[in-house]
Amino acid sequence: MGTVISQLSWKIGGQQGEGVESTDRIFSTALNRLGYYLYGYRHFSSRIKGGHTNNKIRISTNPIRAISDDLDILVAFDQESIDLNAGELRPGGVVVADAKFSPTIPEGVQARLFAVPITAIAEELGTSLMKNMVASGASWGLLGLPMEVFNTAVEEEFGRKGPAIVEKNIEAVRRGAEFVLEQAGGPLDEFKLEDADGKQKLFMIGNEAMALGCVAAGCRLMAAYPITPASEIMEYLIKKLPKFGGTVVQTEDEIAAVTMAIGANYAGVRTMTASAGPGLSLMMEAIGLSGMTETPLVIVDTQRGGPSTGLPTKQEQSDINALIYGTHGEIPKLVVAPSTIEECFYDMIEGFNISEQYQIPVIIATDLQLSLGKQTSEALDYDKIVINRGKLLTGELPANEDNRLFKRYELTEDGISPRVIPGMKNGIHHVTGVEHDQEGRPSENALNREKMMDKRLGKISELRVTNAIKADAPNENPDLLIIAMGSTGGTIEEARIRLTADGIATNQIMVRQMHPFPSELLEPYLNAAKQVVVLENNATGQLSNLIKQNIGYHDKIRNLLKYDGTPFLPSEIHKACKELN
Structure with missing residues (x-):
């Protein structure tokens, strides 16, 4: 018996659309059930089907927040996956490949090959679609992990399709494990993982953490247009917001999304939008409108490779200049960049609070790896959640002197004016994107311009978020x-x-x-x-x-x-x- 190890790295590769994602999902879910810490990275093409894709998972008994340099086990659905990824394999690593394509290990790579009839077994069971379960079973078997835990994960994945489908997939897992274990002579001693603590942990991508943060912050409307790598925020909120009386509106484009968010925030509903670099570019004029009218606005920018369409599914942090300087003119805004899954959650809550307290646009900037990399998270502390709506007035307002309009942009000591919801008695005022006086009336007066600019920019001069x-x-x-x-x-x-x-x-x-x-x-x-x-x-x-x-x-x-x-x-x-x- 070899020495147990505290961590290893596993990767599955194939053509996009042939089950790589679902294999990774069930495999990692089962590991999470055992209490391991996980950190994942997805390499995928910017198309729905076809093109090489791979998912890499690092498994550890200790907290981890990075992908590994090397690779212990590679599961390959085609030769391309071996050719592209075998260079990561450490000496003594393992390749589990579909025997259908007669797999070979590239010259110079010191790895052990297990050719498993993955597709053939799946077809014997009724459909080649189950080859991902055969491959998963082979991997799980080599690690010598308890099969009942994996079967539970399969039941959770396919339970909605009925018991017959569940049984077929469990059989596929069993057949894959049996075949490879016969070849290997049993589980591989060199890949024997230390037992995890058995405590199930939070396991999610950054987009899910931010979406959960939106719900916890009291957001009840998301207006957005789908774009990689932000779309999962919309998909999560589509399922969750209706349970809290909220909704998601898929708009025709990003300009409509951001202006709808501004309008809803003006009406008193906590609202956000999410996009990536190309969408952020389209939102710039509207972000200026939020700053000029001092209307709260929360935007998530999930950075990806640019410029233009660039690399939609690849890692980059190149929106910094756009986030800070993209709008024309000068407005107050806050730009925050979370660096962990936990911060994705808490920063959304603080972002909504600051947006309303200071009446400014707030942009939460992640990157593709943080947005889409699935990883173990520490437990979230819901007792930390505080809702602060700033100077939002409620109840009946006193009558204005001489029937004047409400001073929505009143010059105050801290630069932050009282805010009302449309329809409040005695709260009527002008709202315009041009320069305006305290009541919102358009004004080109030079002295007024200076005072309003100083008011808007001055209110954030000392603004610091938690752990800036x-x-x-x-x-x-x-x-x-x-x-x-x-x-x-x-x-x-x-x-x-x-x-x-x-x-x-x-x-x-x-x-x-x-x-x-x-x-x-x-x-x-x-x-x-x-x-x-x-x-x-x-x-x-x-x-x-x-x-x-x-x-x-x-x-x-x-x-x-x-x-x-x-x-x-x-x-x-x-x-x-x-x-x-």
């Missing part, structure tokens, strides 16, 4: 300070462990509040570090430039950029930082 920067800084004067945003945090943490072993002292900061930029919070860490690396998934160093513009330290800052559409690996960060030091 998230620092892990154990070293007083580190050799290296690594700064990043979004999904890269966990990958950096793993690279830092290796850098520490090399004798390089590092600190890490995730910038969560992108605008207004929290310069005073970040500067002391820059000052203390001997050298600074800013890591980001874009080609021009947009976060790095933001830091230089707001703080300086040009001489210390070095860029670590990746813009090929794939996430950073721990080994890449380790190697690059070691060379820079």
